Each structure stands twice: as structure tokens, then as C-alpha cells.
Amino acid sequence: MTSHAVRVRIAPSPTGDPHVGTAYMALFNLAFARQQGGQFILRVEDTDRARLVEGSEQEIYRSLRWLELEWDEGPDRGGPFGPYRQSERLPLYQTYARQLVELGHAYECWCTPERLEQVRAEQRRQSQPPRYDRFCLGKTRAQRATEPGFGERSVVRMLIPDSPPLVFDDLIRGETHAPFPDDQVILKSDGFPTYHLAVVVDDHEMRISHVTRGEEWISSTPKQLLLYLWLGWEPPKFAHFPLLRNPDRSKISKRKNPAARLLWFREQGYLPAALRNFLALMGWSMPDGREIFSFDDLVEHFAWERFSPVGPIFDVEKLDWLNHQYIQALPDEEFLRQARPFLLHDGEEEAIRRLIAPLKERTKRLADISEQVDFLYAEGSSADPSLLLKQGLEAGAAGEALRTATELVRTVDPFEPEPLEAAFNAEGERRGWKRRSFLMTVRVAATGKTATPPLFDTLAALGRERTIARLQAAAAHLDAAARAAR
RNA sequence: GCCCCCAUCGUCUAGUGGCCCAGGACAUCACCCUUUCAAGGUGAAGAUCGCCGGUUCGAAUCCGGCUGGGGGUACCA
Numbered sequence: 001m002t003s004h005a006v007r008v009r010i011a012p013s014p015t016g017d018p019h020v021g022t023a024y025m026a027l028f029n030l031a032f033a034r035q036q037g038g039q040f041i042l043r044v045e046d047t048d049r050a051r052l053v054e055g056s057e058q059e060i061y062r063s064l065r066w067l068e069l070e071w072d073e074g075p076d077r078g079g080p081f082g083p084y085r086q087s088e089r090l091p092l093y094q095t096y097a098r099q100l101v102e103l104g105h106a107y108e109c110w111c112t113p114e115r116l117e118q119v120r121a122e123q124r125r126q127s128q129p130p131r132y133d134r135f136c137l138g139k140t141r142a143q144r145a146t147e148p149g150f151g152e153r154s155v156v157r158m159l160i161p162d163s164p165p166l167v168f169d170d171l172i173r174g175e176t177h178a179p180f181p182d183d184q185v186i187l188k189s190d191g192f193p194t195y196h197l198a199v200v201v202d203d204h205e206m207r208i209s210h211v212t213r214g215e216e217w218i219s220s221t222p223k224q225l226l227l228y229l230w231l232g233w234e235p236p237k238f239a240h241f242p243l244l245r246n247p248d249r250s251k252i253s254k255r256k257n258p259a260a261r262l263l264w265f266r267e268q269g270y271l272p273a274a275l276r277n278f279l280a281l282m283g284w285s286m287p288d289g290r291e292i293f294s295f296d297d298l299v300e301h302f303a304w305e306r307f308s309p310v311g312p313i314f315d316v317e318k319l320d321w322l323n324h325q326y327i328q329a330l331p332d333e334e335f336l337r338q339a340r341p342f343l344l345h346d347g348e349e350e351a352i353r354r355l356i357a358p359l360k361e362r363t364k365r366l367a368d369i370s371e372q373v374d375f376l377y378a379e380g381s382s383a384d385p386s387l388l389l390k391q392g393l394e395a396g397a398a399g400e401a402l403r404t405a406t407e408l409v410r411t412v413d414p415f416e417p418e419p420l421e422a423a424f425n426a427e428g429e430r431r432g433w434k435r436r437s438f439l440m441t442v443r444v445a446a447t448g449k450t451a452t453p454p455l456f457d458t459l460a461a462l463g464r465e466r467t468i469a470r471l472q473a474a475a476a477h478l479d480a481a482a483r484a485a486r
Numbered sequence: 487g488c489c490c491c492c493a494u495c496g497u498c499u500a501g502u503g504g505c506c507c508a509g510g511a512c513a514u515c516a517c518c519c520u521u522u523c524a525a526g527g528u529g530a531a532g533a534u535c536g537c538c539g540g541u542u543c544g545a546a547u548c549c550g551g552c553u554g555g556g557g558g559u560a561c562c563a
Contacts (some may be wrong), residue, residue, distance in 0.1 A: 008513040011563090012563090013562080013563050015562080015563075030554050038523060045563065047562090047563080048562050050562080051563080053561065057503035072562060073551095081549090087500045109561090113560090113561075116560085116561090117560095120560090122489095123488090123489090124488085126487065127487050127488065128487085128488075128524095129487090129488045129559075130488080130560095131487095131559095155559095155561050173491075173559085175491095176490085176491080177490070177491090178487095178489085178490060178491095178558095179488090179489040179490055179558075179559080180489075182559080185560080185561050186561095187561085188561040189561055190561075192561085194560090194561070194562085194563085195563050196550095197563075201499035214507075214557090215490095215491065215492090215557065216556095216557055216558065216563095217557095217558090217563095218490065218491065218557080218558080219489075219490055219491090219557075219559075220558080236557095240491085242491095242492085242547085245556080247497090247554095249554095249555060249556065250556075251557070278498095281498060281499080281511090282498075283499095284499095285498090285499060285500070289499085289509085289510060289511085291498085291499090291510080291511055291512090292511095308493075308499075309492060310492060310493070310499095311491095311492075311555090311557090312497085312498060312499085312558065313497060313498080314498095315512070315513085317497075317510040317512060317513055318497070318498060318513080319512095320512090321511085321512055321513085322512090324525095327519095358523095358524080358525090360525095361523095361524055362523070362524050363524095363527080367514095371514060372523095385549095387516060389519075391522095421521090424521090428537070435521060436520090436521055436522085437521095438521080439522080440521065440522060442521090443521075443522060444522090449523090450522060450561080451522055451524080452520095452522065452523070452524080452526085453523080454521070454522085454523095455521055456520080456521090460559090465515065466524075
């Protein structure tokens with residue numbers, strides 16, 4: 001069969017929180033499929049019953065959809081080549097495994113894990129590559145049962161020939177050499193296939209045209225090439241992506257790096273478009289060097305040649321910058337909508353509404369927002385007198401400034417940034433206070449912080465009553481501190 | 487140990503024999519702007535293109551070796 005239709009797939013395993021690498025693969029696969037007018041398939045590789053995690057499959061769907069990387073065929077939406085869950089395709093793998101045994105390309109093995117471990121240990125001691133010693137090859141069950149290290153339930157192993165294909169063409173790396181394979185198990189004793197059998201059978205049955213996966217799979221490609229050969233199938237094209245790395249250059253892992261968890265990005269408040277953009281910058285670049293671009297741009301310019309085979313370190317600082325760029329470009333209502341899940345207090349949204357512009361400018365991750373407006377809820381903890389006095393005004397002047405500010409806040413109408421600013425400017429100038437000192441004193445008194453959004457926006461967000469209360473409380477504290485000092 | 491992959495500023499990268507004594511971005515630093523913090527603007531610092539040999543009139547770009555990093559080495563994917 002020589003179909004030229006492009007069909008690509010990602011094949012995650014539901015063994016825990018969705019992995020960022022899954023999104024990385026999905027992004028480029030989808031882009032390639034869209035560019036070629038092909039299909040993007042999601043297949044769940046749940047053949048490892050021991051590591052299966054309940055609910056993990058749903059989380060994969062959820063996180064990929066959050067990233068807006070939708071698939072054309074998959075377990076939850078069907079398609080012409082289903083089922084798309086490997087655990088539902090068992091008879092298929094068993095049929096092919098049996099066929100391979102009959103053809104003499106595979107054989108049964110009854111060795112116990114203990115015996116296998118023993119063999120490997122011995123080979124290691126002699127600096128030999130660890131390979132199965134074919135102890136069971138050519139034996140019947142009855143014959144083998146009389147010998148040591150026999151287990152009741154058998155597995156099926158590949159019988160690797162003397163000269164298997166070890167070279168293949170990789171879309172990213174060009175001609176690539178891979179190690180000589182072992183007599184790999186293809187059907188486990190629980191009747192489930194291992195990755196190697198399942199991936200070949202499914203990729204073929206699902207008409208996958210380009211197999212893409214992480215670089216960690218290069219070493220197992222010869223086994224799969226052999227399977228294609230034995231089954232008489234045309235192998236797909238291969239592309240082994242560089243591996244995303246931790247800052248210490250090891251393969252990105254959940255243990256060392258929170259960013260390995262796809263859900264982490266949503267929790268932190270990264271925008272899907274920003275994450276997609278950032279992922280597209282890992283190991284890949286635009287022909288014109290642009291670093292900010294959309295998924296559609298990627299679709300338009302995608303080319304395998306633009307991949308670098310080097311495993312990039314996942315640099316969260318640059319992601320923060322990118323995310324900030326995207327946040328700043330958000331329309332106000334959209335910003336509010338995105339921010340909503342990160343708000344912690346009742347009525348916070350209304351207060352924030354007045355601060356949208358300055359907040360957009362100051363937010364790298366949406367999860368930062370609450371901290372930036374926490375002064376709105378800092379009742380009772382009015383400003384520390386020593387902090388107030390560090391803002392450039394002498395004790396007497398500071399107290400006077402606060403009383404003046406209180407009066408202005410009480411009378412300015414409407415209670416909006418512009419009139420407030422005009423009034424404060426005029427009054428500050430009349431009294432001869434340095435603008436900076438005057439406003440900082442008021443800022444600290446009203447918010448307890450030295451860094452806030454622009455003062456008059458902040459006061460407007462706080463509201464007239466609360467502002468008055470805080471300024472008065474701060475002035476009182478200042479007086480009390482002065483009395484105590486005397 | 488054995489096998490495979492990889493190697494340009496701290497990080498992400500451009501670069502496919504001369505345009506490169508290496509360009510951009512993030513981060514860093516300085517200055518400007520400024521009511522703070524940001525944002526924005528300007529500028530600086532930062533890579534003997536891992537090392538050694540070779541090919542060539544000419545190498546970051548091609549070849550070999552070394553070193554370093556990573557991955558694989560499972561009845562895990």
C-alpha cells in the first residue's frame with residue numbers, strides 16, 4: 001500500500017500527570033498534519049498495566065484541549081481505524097505475535113525474571129552487551145520445564161537475525177545508526193504486547209505515514225524495522241525529536257522540574273498561545289528568525305529541516321517573557337476572563353477592572369495577579385511608621401501630608417484617577433513637598449507597600465471610604481510612634 | 487561496562503565553505519523616561535563557534551580522533 005496521505009499520531013501512556021513532552025510532540029505533529037492536509041491521531045498506549053493511573057487518560061485529553069491541540073481521531077472521538085486504545089486491541093497483537101512465531105521470526109520463552117537478571121549480570125561482568133541468551137530457543141514447553149529458571153507463563157521473543165537493518169533515514173537527523181537489538185519480548189506473559197509490537201501493528205493498521213517520537217527511541221528503531229520487514233509492511237518515515245532537558249541537561253522529568261507537568265502551566269497562568277509559541281521555539285526556528293508567532297504561522301512555515309537535533313533546556317524565564325507579551329496583547333475583557341480563575345477574593349474582579357491596564361503590564365503569569373492586588377484586602381495591617389518615614393518627608397511633614405491627603409480624598413469628586421492626580425499635584429506643589437516623597441508617603445499609607453500600580457488608579461480601585469480609613473490609621477500610627485519616641 | 491545520539495554567548499537559537507575576528511531573543515548590567523514597581527527606549531557586557539589534527543586558496547560550516555553532555559541497555563513506555 002502506498003498512500004501518500006499524511007497521518008501522524010501522538011501515543012501517550014496514561015501513567016500519571018500529562019507530560020510536557022506530549023504537548024511538544026502534539027504541537028509539531030498537528031502543525032505538520034495541517035500543513036499537509038493530513039490527519040492527527042491520538043492513540044492511548046495503555047499496555048503497561050502495572051503503571052496505569054486512573055483518570056490519567058482524561059487528564060491527557062483535558063490538558064491537550066486546554067492547549068488547543070485537538071486531534072482528528074482518538075479514543076474519545078472515534079475514527080475509521082479504531083479502537084484507539086491499545087488495551088482494546090489485544091487480539092490483534094496476539095494474532096500477529098502468533099503469526100511471527102509460525103514464520104520462525106519469534107519464539108516462546110519461559111525464563112523467569114530471576115534467571116534473566118542473572119544472565120544480564122554475568123554479561124555485564126564480562127563487559128558484554130546484555131542480550132538474552134536464547135536458552136529457550138528451539139525447545140518445547142515440556143523440554144524447557146525440566147530445566148532451571150522455568151516460569152509457568154511464557155512470553156514471545158523476536159529472533160533477531162545476524163544482520164538486521166541498523167541504519168535508517170531520519171527526517172531530523174538524516175542517516176542514523178542504531179544499536180544491534182536484543183531478542184526483545186514482544187508479547188508479555190499477561191498477554192499484552194510490549195511497545196515494540198503494539199506501535200508497529202497500530203502505526204501500520206492506522207496508516208501512520210510519519211512516526212515521530214523522542215530521541216530516546218532511536219535505539220529501538222531496528223527492532224521495529226524488523227517487524228515491518230517480517231510482516232511485509234512498508235515502514236513509515238521516522239523523525240526523532242530532541243529531548244527537552246532539565247537545567248542540569250538531563251531529560252526533563254517531573255521529579256526535577258515542575259514544568260515537566262503539563263498541568264503546571266495552566267496552574268501558573270500561562271496562556272495556551274504563549275506555551276505553544278514557546279514550545280515551537282524549542283529545537284525549532286522560523287526561517288526569518290521571528291520568535292513571536294502563532295500556530296498558523298507555524299503551520300505555514302513548518303519544515304523538518306528547521307529542527308536542530310540538540311536537546312534544549314526548558315528555560316522558564318523566557319517563557320515568562322513570552323507569556324507577558326501575550327498577556328499585554330490581550331483585550332481587556334479577555335484578560336479578565338483569563339484572570340478569573342486566579343482571583344482569591346469576592347469582588348476582586350470588580351476592583352481589578354479598574355486596574356486592567358497596569359496589571360497587564362505587570363503580570364508575567366496570571367497566578368501573580370492576586371499578589372499584586374493583595375493590598376485591597378490588607379485591612380487592619382496599616383502602614384508601618386518607619387516605612388512611612390523612609391519616603392522622603394520628615395515626621396512632621398509626613399503626618400501633615402497624610403492629613404492633607406485625607407482631606408483631598410474626602411473632597412475630590414468624582415473619585416477618579418485624573419481629578420485625584422490634579423488635586424494632589426496642586427496641593428503638593430503649594431505645600432512645597434517633593435512630588436515623589438508626597439506620593440510615596442500616601443502610597444505606603446494606603447497600601448502598606450512601596451510597589452503598587454500607579455497611585456491614583458490604586459486609590460480609585462480601593463475606593464474613597466477605604467482610602468480615607470487607611471490614611472487616617474496611618475496618620476494615627478505616625479502620631480503614636482512620635483509620642484512614644486518623646 | 488556496552489551501544490547510539492549530540493556539541494555556536496548563562497539559556498533559546500541564526501548560520502549548511504568566503505557576506506561571520508559569528509547575528510537575533512531571554513536573562514544580566516548601565517543610562518533615559520518616571521509617583522513606586524513595571525512597561526517602554528538607548529546602550530554595554532557576554533561565544534578563542536568543546537579540544538586536537540586533517541581537507542581546502544579559504545571552515546562555525548566537510549572528514550577523523552579525543553573530551554564533554556545526553557539517551558538506551560526491562561515481560562516501562
